[in-house]
Amino acid sequence: MAPAPLGAPILEIRSVSKRFGSTQALDGVSLALQPGEIHALLGENGAGKSTLIKIMTGVQQPDAGDILVDGQPVRIGSALDGQALGIAAIYQEPMIFPDLSVAENVFIAHRDRGRIVDRRQMHRDAQAVLDRLGVRLDVGQPARGLTLAEQQTLEIAKAISLRVRFLIMDEPTASLSAHEVRSLFRIIAALRREGVAILFISHRMEEVFEIADRVTVLRDGRWISTRPVSDVTPELAIRDMVGRVLEDLFRRTPTEPGEVVLDVRDLGRDGAFSGVSFTVRAGEVLGFAGLVGARRTDVGLALFGIAPADTGEVRLDGQSITVTSPQQALERGIAYTTEDRRELGLIFP
Numbered sequence: 001m002a003p004a005p006l007g008a009p010i011l012e013i014r015s016v017s018k019r020f021g022s023t024q025a026l027d028g029v030s031l032a033l034q035p036g037e038i039h040a041l042l043g044e045n046g047a048g049k050s051t052l053i054k055i056m057t058g059v060q061q062p063d064a065g066d067i068l069v070d071g072q073p074v075r076i077g078s079a080l081d082g083q084a085l086g087i088a089a090i091y092q093e094p095m096i097f098p099d100l101s102v103a104e105n106v107f108i109a110h111r112d113r114g115r116i117v118d119r120r121q122m123h124r125d126a127q128a129v130l131d132r133l134g135v136r137l138d139v140g141q142p143a144r145g146l147t148l149a150e151q152q153t154l155e156i157a158k159a160i161s162l163r164v165r166f167l168i169m170d171e172p173t174a175s176l177s178a179h180e181v182r183s184l185f186r187i188i189a190a191l192r193r194e195g196v197a198i199l200f201i202s203h204r205m206e207e208v209f210e211i212a213d214r215v216t217v218l219r220d221g222r223w224i225s226t227r228p229v230s231d232v233t234p235e236l237a238i239r240d241m242v243g244r245v246l247e248d249l250f251r252r253t254p255t256e257p258g259e260v261v262l263d264v265r266d267l268g269r270d271g272a273f274s275g276v277s278f279t280v281r282a283g284e285v286l287g288f289a290g291l292v293g294a295r296r297t298d299v300g301l302a303l304f305g306i307a308p309a310d311t312g313e314v315r316l317d318g319q320s321i322t323v324t325s326p327q328q329a330l331e332r333g334i335a336y337t338t339e340d341r342r343e344l345g346l347i348f349p
Contacts, residue, residue: 258282
């Protein structure tokens with residue numbers, strides 16, 4: 001993406017501080033966003049990024065410092081205040097209403113009390129928003145059926161419907177595939193062309209260098225640096241984040257794999273996949289690669305017994321086993337980490 005020309009900032013954070021008990025979460029942090037700019041915010045866990053987001057969106061109030069919009073001081077006392085100023089945030093875990101339609105989710109913040117909802121008009125308006133983003137979704141379908149990437153898109157559509165001027169994106173790509181990240185970046189580029197200022201938070205350095213115009217680094221609640229992305233290297237960014245030069249950051253330690261623990265032979269499930277064979281040795285990490293729709297997840301579901309295979313053989317420590325339920329998998333020492341932790345990985349009372 002071509003860098004955005006810098007002009008007068010439309011959103012400024014000046015010397016903002018925030019303390020929680022004995023913990024100084026933010027200490028005199030300053031940040032400025034330009035219209036049509038993608039501004040990356042980097043920092044280790046605990047650097048103060050989340051606190052800064054909450055202050056910018058009105059969830060929390062600063063102890064000191066100023067926030068300016070279009071050069072005028074403002075007080076963002078609540079999320080509604082932030083919304084009125086055109087500030088929206090999209091998080092790693094999308095916040096949608098799963099049993100409402102796509103259109104209803106887009107306009108959930110627009111509902112007027114006592115007003116009869118014109119669903120046909122709502123669907124037309126929702127489709128217009130999605131068309132602006134170049135996204136194809138059935139506006140009448142329940143949001144529950146959307147993929148995680150589509151839920152992220154729905155969150156962006158919701159922000160667009162509220163005439164967003166400043167969009168905060170907190171780890172939006174953390175759970176997305178490479179193909180889904182590319183689609184998200186196309187949407188971000190469209191927003192940028194419309195003049196939306198985007199604060200982009202990511203731990204994936206390659207993404208920052210691909211789409212950001214400037215990079216700000218926080219460390220231990222303090223502002224460390226703000227530079228054009230052209231002046232930043234991965235080594236410099238990491239040094240700013242941790243306060244020292246890290247050598248051999250990704251040193252690979254040679255290991256000698258042990259005996260075969262898992263031996264999968266010609267595994268298949270009707271209508272999903274077939275002929276899948278592989279082995280995993282003790283102390284070995286085996287990666288599964290493939291495009292979206294290649295059925296990698298289905299193989300994992302079969303091994304864990306959620307959607308059992310109907311052909312092939314699975315051998316564990318040399319013994320042939322049959323896994324038809326997660327309970328059986330757990331009893332044999334097989335665990336599964338879902339790609340959607342919020343919907344499938346948590347059990348709430």
